[in-house]
Amino acid sequence: MAESAEQVHARVLQHASDGRLPMPDLGEWDVFPWEVREGAVAPRALRPPEAERLREGEDPARPCSSCAGFDPERVVWEDEHWVLTHLGEPSGLPLVLMLHTREHLDMGDLDDDLASELGRITNRLVRIVGALDGIGRVHVNRWGDGGSHFHLWFFARTEGLASVLGSYAVEWDAILPPGPEDVWRADLHTVAVKLANWGGTARA
Numbered sequence: 001m002a003e004s005a006e007q008v009h010a011r012v013l014q015h016a017s018d019g020r021l022p023m024p025d026l027g028e029w030d031v032f033p034w035e036v037r038e039g040a041v042a043p044r045a046l047r048p049p050e051a052e053r054l055r056e057g058e059d060p061a062r063p064c065s066s067c068a069g070f071d072p073e074r075v076v077w078e079d080e081h082w083v084l085t086h087l088g089e090p091s092g093l094p095l096v097l098m099l100h101t102r103e104h105l106d107m108g109d110l111d112d113d114l115a116s117e118l119g120r121i122t123n124r125l126v127r128i129v130g131a132l133d134g135i136g137r138v139h140v141n142r143w144g145d146g147g148s149h150f151h152l153w154f155f156a157r158t159e160g161l162a163s164v165l166g167s168y169a170v171e172w173d174a175i176l177p178p179g180p181e182d183v184w185r186a187d188l189h190t191v192a193v194k195l196a197n198w199g200g201t202a203r204a
Ligand SMILES: [Zn+2]
Pocket: 057, 064, 065, 066, 067, 068, 103, 104, 105, 148, 149
C-alpha cells in the first residue's frame, strides 16, 4: 500500500509550507532543457552537433556494470533471463523499478522469445504495481542513452496528485521528498511475491 496523495502532500508541506520544493540536482545536468531568461523560464540554447557519446558498456573506460553483476541488495525478482531491481532507497515516486536482461543486449537485439517474455513481464508488472493502493498509474520508459545494457524503467505515480502526470512524473521523482522506507519495502515485497506467481524468484 503506497502513501495516499494526502500523505505525500502533507509531507511536502513539512518541507515547504507553500508546496514549492527546492530545485533538484537535475537542474545542473547539461541535458536539462530549461533556463531562466529575462525573468521567465525558457529553453536553453541548442548545442551544436557533436559525436554521439559512448554509453556505459561501449566505452572501454566504462565497462558494463550490469554484466559485472547486479547488487543483490537491489534485486526485487529474477529468473533465468531477467532481473528486476530497485534504486537502493525510496525516492519521490512511490515505486521506481528497472527490468534488465541478464545477457548484454540492447533493445532491438532481443530474439522473439525474449521479446515475448518482455511483453508478458511488462504487462504483469504494470498490473501488479498499478493494483497497489495509492498508485494512480505505472509509466514504462526505455531511453538507453546512458547504459548500453537493456533496461526498462517502471515509474509508479501517486493516485490523485494532479501535478505529477505524464512524463513530468520522472522529474517529480527527483523533486518530491522520499517516502517512508517501510512502506516502500512492503510494496517491493508485494510486487516480488506476485510476480513470482508466474515463475522466477522473489528477492525483496
Ligand atoms: Zn552488460
